[in-house]
Amino acid sequence: MSSLLSRIEQNLNRLSEAERKIGEYILEHPELVPNMTTKDLSKNSGVSESSIVRFCKSIGIGSFKSFKLELVKDITLTGMNLTDFDILQKRDEPYDLFQKVTYVNKAAIEATPASLDRKEFEKAVEILSHADKLMFYGVGGSSTAAIDAYYKFTKLGYQCTTNHDFHFLLSAIPYLTEQSVFFAISMSGKTKDVLELSRFAKSQGATVIAITNIDKSPLYKEADIRLCTPVVEQDFRIGSIPSRMTQLTIIDSLYLSIFHSKGEKVIDKYHKARNEVIRLRR
Amino acid sequence: MSSLLSRIEQNLNRLSEAERKIGEYILEHPELVPNMTTKDLSKNSGVSESSIVRFCKSIGIGSFKSFKLELVKDITLTGMNLTDFDILQKRDEPYDLFQKVTYVNKAAIEATPASLDRKEFEKAVEILSHADKLMFYGVGGSSTAAIDAYYKFTKLGYQCTTNHDFHFLLSAIPYLTEQSVFFAISMSGKTKDVLELSRFAKSQGATVIAITNIDKSPLYKEADIRLCTPVVEQDFRIGSIPSRMTQLTIIDSLYLSIFHSKGEKVIDKYHKARNEVIRLRR
DNA sequence: TTTTATTTGAAATTTAATTTCATAATTTGG
DNA sequence: CCAAATTATGAAATTAAATTTCAAATAAAA
Numbered sequence: 196m197s198s199l200l201s202r203i204e205q206n207l208n209r210l211s212e213a214e215r216k217i218g219e220y221i222l223e224h225p226e227l228v229p230n231m232t233t234k235d236l237s238k239n240s241g242v243s244e245s246s247i248v249r250f251c252k253s254i255g256i257g258s259f260k261s262f263k264l265e266l267v268k269d270i271t272l273t274g275m276n277l278t279d280f281d282i283l284q285k286r287d288e289p290y291d292l293f294q295k296v297t298y299v300n301k302a303a304i305e306a307t308p309a310s311l312d313r314k315e316f317e318k319a320v321e322i323l324s325h326a327d328k329l330m331f332y333g334v335g336g337s338s339t340a341a342i343d344a345y346y347k348f349t350k351l352g353y354q355c356t357t358n359h360d361f362h363f364l365l366s367a368i369p370y371l372t373e374q375s376v377f378f379a380i381s382m383s384g385k386t387k388d389v390l391e392l393s394r395f396a397k398s399q400g401a402t403v404i405a406i407t408n409i410d411k412s413p414l415y416k417e418a419d420i421r422l423c424t425p426v427v428e429q430d431f432r433i434g435s436i437p438s439r440m441t442q443l444t445i446i447d448s449l450y451l452s453i454f455h456s457k458g459e460k461v462i463d464k465y466h467k468a469r470n471e472v473i474r475l476r477r
Numbered sequence: 478m479s480s481l482l483s484r485i486e487q488n489l490n491r492l493s494e495a496e497r498k499i500g501e502y503i504l505e506h507p508e509l510v511p512n513m514t515t516k517d518l519s520k521n522s523g524v525s526e527s528s529i530v531r532f533c534k535s536i537g538i539g540s541f542k543s544f545k546l547e548l549v550k551d552i553t554l555t556g557m558n559l560t561d562f563d564i565l566q567k568r569d570e571p572y573d574l575f576q577k578v579t580y581v582n583k584a585a586i587e588a589t590p591a592s593l594d595r596k597e598f599e600k601a602v603e604i605l606s607h608a609d610k611l612m613f614y615g616v617g618g619s620s621t622a623a624i625d626a627y628y629k630f631t632k633l634g635y636q637c638t639t640n641h642d643f644h645f646l647l648s649a650i651p652y653l654t655e656q657s658v659f660f661a662i663s664m665s666g667k668t669k670d671v672l673e674l675s676r677f678a679k680s681q682g683a684t685v686i687a688i689t690n691i692d693k694s695p696l697y698k699e700a701d702i703r704l705c706t707p708v709v710e711q712d713f714r715i716g717s718i719p720s721r722m723t724q725l726t727i728i729d730s731l732y733l734s735i736f737h738s739k740g741e742k743v744i745d746k747y748h749k750a751r752n753e754v755i756r757l758r759r
Numbered sequence: 760t761t762t763t764a765t766t767t768g769a770a771a772t773t774t775a776a777t778t779t780c781a782t783a784a785t786t787t788g789g
Numbered sequence: 790c791c792a793a794a795t796t797a798t799g800a801a802a803t804t805a806a807a808t809t810t811c812a813a814a815t816a817a818a819a
Contacts (some may be wrong), residue, residue, distance in 0.1 A: 271550045339625045342621065
C-alpha cells in the first residue's frame with residue numbers, strides 16, 4: 196500500500212467530519228484527484244473549498260498543490276492508474292464523460308489479451324496469408340470495425356468487400372471460395388443478419404472468422420476461428436463503445452501481422468501509395 | 478530513459494529559441510519544475526510566462542498544469558519502467574504484434590487527457606447542442622473516425638453528412654449555415670482536401686471543429702474549436718493506428734455528452750430504435 | 760445555562776495560469 | 790534588395806485556482 200494513501204486511511208478517524216469526507220473520496224478515486232481543482236474536489240466530496248485546504252494541512256502537507264504532486268507520485272509508483280470503474284459513478288458533465296470514456300476504452304483494450312486466444316489469433320493470420328477474397332460484415336456499433344478492416348486489408352492487396360446492405364453481400368457471397376474469408380463482427384454474437392451471412396459463406400467453403408465477445412453465443416459456436424473480445428461492463432450510457440475499441444485492436448493486429456508476413460512485396464506498394472499521399476498533401 | 482524528458486530532448490532543435498531555453502532548463506532540473514509556477518520557470522529560464530504555456534503545447538501537452546503532472550509521473554517512473562520499452566523491442570511474430578498494438582493503443586488513449594483541452598471540449602459540446610447539420614470529413618486513417626461519428630450523431634437526430642468523395646462534400650457545403658458544424662479530422666492537420674473543405678465550410682458560417690494532433694499545423698490554426706489528440710511515438714510499423722483510437726475516444730465522448738445533454742427527448746427515440754433491433758434479432 | 764473551543768463554508772483576497780495584443784524578428788516572394 | 794507576410798515574443802489584461810478571513814453554527818466544558 197502506498198504511503199500517502201495509507202496515511203490518509205490511518206488518520207481517517209482522527210479527522211473532522213468534513214475532512215473525513217474528503218479523505219474518503221480521495222481513497223475511492225485517487226487517480227482523479229490530481230486533475231481536479233479545489234472546487235471540483237469540494238463538489239465531489241460535498242464540502243467547502245476551505246476544508247480541502249485544511250485537509251491537506253491536517254495530513255501534513257502544506258498546500259493542495261503539493262498534495263496533488265505527492266498523490267501523483269504515489270499513484271504512479273503503485274501503478275494504480277484508474278483502477279476501478281468507480282469512475283463510472285461520476286457526474287455526467289461533459290468532461291466527466293470524457294474521462295469515463297477514456298477509462299473504459301483503456302480498460303477494454305487492457306482486457307483484450309485475456310480474452311483473445313493466442314492460437315486462434317495465429318490461426319487467423321495463417322489463413323489470411325493464403326486467402327484471396329475477404330468479406331467483412333458487422334451491423335450497428337460493429338460496422339465501424341468492418342469498414343476499418345475493409346480499408347486496411349485493401350491496402351494489403353486483398354480483394355475486399357463490405358457493405359451495410361445485407362442483400363448486397365448476400366449476392367456477393369456465392370463468389371466466395373475455399374480461399375476466402377468471411378469476417379463476422381458482432382459483439383453479442385446473436386445478430387440475425389450476421390449469423391445468416393456467416394452460414395451462407397461457410398456453405399460456400401469460406402473460412403468464417405468471428406470477432407465477438409467471449410461468450411457462448413451462436414456465432415461463437417459456428418465460427419471456424421474465434422477472435423474473442425472481452426465482455427466489458429455494460430453501462431447503459433456507454434453502450435458498445437469500448438467493445439468497438441477491442442474489435443479495432445484485433446483488426447489492427449491482424450493487419451500488422453499480415454503486413455509483416457507479406458514483407459517486401461507489400462512494403463514496396465505501400466510506400467508508393469504513401470509517397471503519393473505526401474506529394475498530394477503539398 | 479523516460480519518455481517525456483526524451484521527447485523534450487528530441488524536439489529541442491525543432492523548437493524556437495525561447496522554447497528551447499525552457500526545454501534546456503527542464504532537462505537540467507526536471508525535479509524542480511513540478512513545484513514551480515509559470516513565473517518561477519520563466520525567470521529561471523529567462524523567457525516570458527506566455528512562452529511557458531506555448532512550450533507545453535509545442536511538446537504536445539495541453540496546459541502547464543498537465544505538464545507538471547506528466548513530469549512527476551515521468552520522474553517517478555525513471556529507472557523502474559522497462560516494460561514499455563521491452564514490448565516495443567519484441568520480435569514481430571503475430572502475437573508480439575498483437576501485444577504491441579494493445580500497448581500502443583492503450584498508451585495513446587491514456588495520453589489523451591493531457592492533450593485535450595477541457596475548455597475546448599466543453600465549447601464543442603455547447604456548440605453541438607445547438608447545431609442542426611453536421612458534416613464529417615477525414616481521409617486515410619481518419620476516415621474511420623468520420624464514419625463512426627456519422628453513425629453516432631445520426632442516432633442523436635442530427636442531419637449528418639460524410640463521404641470519402643471530396644467533390645460530393647464540396648457540393649453539400651453550400652447548404653451549411655451558422656448553425657452547422659464541420660468536423661475536420663486529420664492527424665497531421667496538413668491534408669490538403671481537409672483544409673480546403675474546412676475553409677469552404679467556414680466561409681459558409683459553419684463552425685469548424687478540428688480533431689487533430691496538438692501541433693501547430695494549418696488545421697490547428699484555422700479551426701474554431703480544437704480537440705487535440707496526443708502526438709504518439711511514430712513507429713513505422715504502427716503508423717496511424719493509435720491516433721485513430723484517440724480520435725474515436727474524442728468522438729465517443731462528444732457523443733455521450735450530447736446524448737446526456739439532450740436527455741429524455743433522445744432517450745425515448747433511442748430506445749425505440751434499440752427495441753426494434755432486439756426484436757429483429759429474434 | 761452560559762462560556763469556550765471547534766468546525767465549517769461564504770466571501771474576499773491573493774496567487775497562478777492563460778489569453779490577447781502590439782511589437783520585433785524573420786522568412787518569403789517579387 | 791525591398792516589401793509583404795509570417796512567425797516569435799513578452800507585457801499587460803483576463804480568467805481561473807488556491808488560500809485566507811471571518812462570521813455563524815455546533816459541540817464541549819464549566
